[in-house]
Amino acid sequence: MKFIDLSIPLGIGTPAWPTYEPLQVKYFKRLAPNGANGQLVTHSNHLGTHLDGEIHFYTPGKDIASLTLDFLTGPGVVVDLSDIAGDYDIYTSQMVEERVDVHEGDILIIHTGFHHFGWDQPTADEIAYMVKHPGPDREFAEWCKAKKIKWIGVDCGSADHPMNTIIRNWMPRQAKEADAHFQAKYGQPLADVFTDDKYQLMHIEMFPYGIIHAECVGGDIDLLLN
Template identity: 65%
Template sequence: MYDLTQPLSHLTPAWPTYEPLQIKFFKRLAPNGANGQLITTSNHVGTHLDGSLHFCTHGRDIASIPLTDLIGPGVVVDLSDIAEDYGIYTSKDITDRVEVREGDILLIHTGYVKYSWDQPEADEVRYMVKHPGPTREFSAWCKKMKIKWIGIDAGSADHPMNTKIRDWMPAQAKECDAYFRKKYNKSLEEMFPAEDYQLMHIDLFPHDIIHVENIGGQIREVLNKRLIIGCYPWRFVGGESSICRIVAFDEE
């Protein structure tokens, strides 16, 4: 078994503007012999499953997702050799490295897990704001392949500059625009037009192709391997998303 889950504590950064985890003891062993805690948190802290209800009004809540959609065969692909700040990855980058089968679970290792809050090179801005991401070509491929769900070792399954982060971080948006113009001869607006906004959420969730963000833990031990992969969220009635645990098992 491999635990692909990021550690969770009050130090774990939530996705920008989301409520972080807050925890306190409301009772201790004395005088009644039991410890008890209260937590307040959003669903988007640490390793978490974005449910389709997160962006889709008619989407399923977390409790409605069958276990067969959460657990099954899949692959972990290592893209760290091409990953760079604001980079773009494509379906071909995936299939050049691993065999992806229809209905697979797909976990993507960009290498930006090394900037996670619990790592020696921790860099919250780089992890949340500068990690690589895909374009519409990739979301179309996910639908064609009927991918069960996607996991990413960074802050979002979408490119950060295809989210509200573009507006919140103007200096980094300007930096990304310059990068796109130099590498792809396209502006940031041309690369991610308004109709493509958060396409990994908005385009895929109506098809129940959802994703897990902030994968971590032992992911570097299973790169480019085929595994049985399980996502274990709360059985959360009405939940739009859920903190979860990701476990991978060797197929044999």
């Protein structure tokens, strides 16, 4: 058996989801004059490579401690969409199925290539990583339900399209770019594609079905590309 690490490094430079507490480290005692070094480490639970639990968006849902190892492990596929899903693009179930065989109950890891914009990379670009990455529409979510996907992983800031999150309001310059992109590529304004009833659908509409996801996947994911 071979293990491949799909996590990103954790440090004070690791970007947290906007408004979430980043990693903070401070000394509360030092070798001189206190006789020992002691540090206090704090961070939110939405930092670095992490798995969103159902309870994150679904009140009666399971927390992470309730998940079994049987659920967390199992057959899965890694699909490389990096050459067809770029800035602000929408990826679809058809794109996935054209490249890999996905079976009922699989774990699905989506490689967009945006992990190369991660904070520890030579090509680091936090805005690209958190704000410009591709994401799905409701069609993809419904396909995941039909396939009974066990859980999903993405190599970027969110399993949702960033413009289908609060980021659209927080980053107006990029929202304007995305709107122009949507009109040019999809023939519709951003607001007509991601309507209010679709808001954060990969979280709100999926977690009640037990389909959760890991965000900020990275590490050695390139070793697994087909």
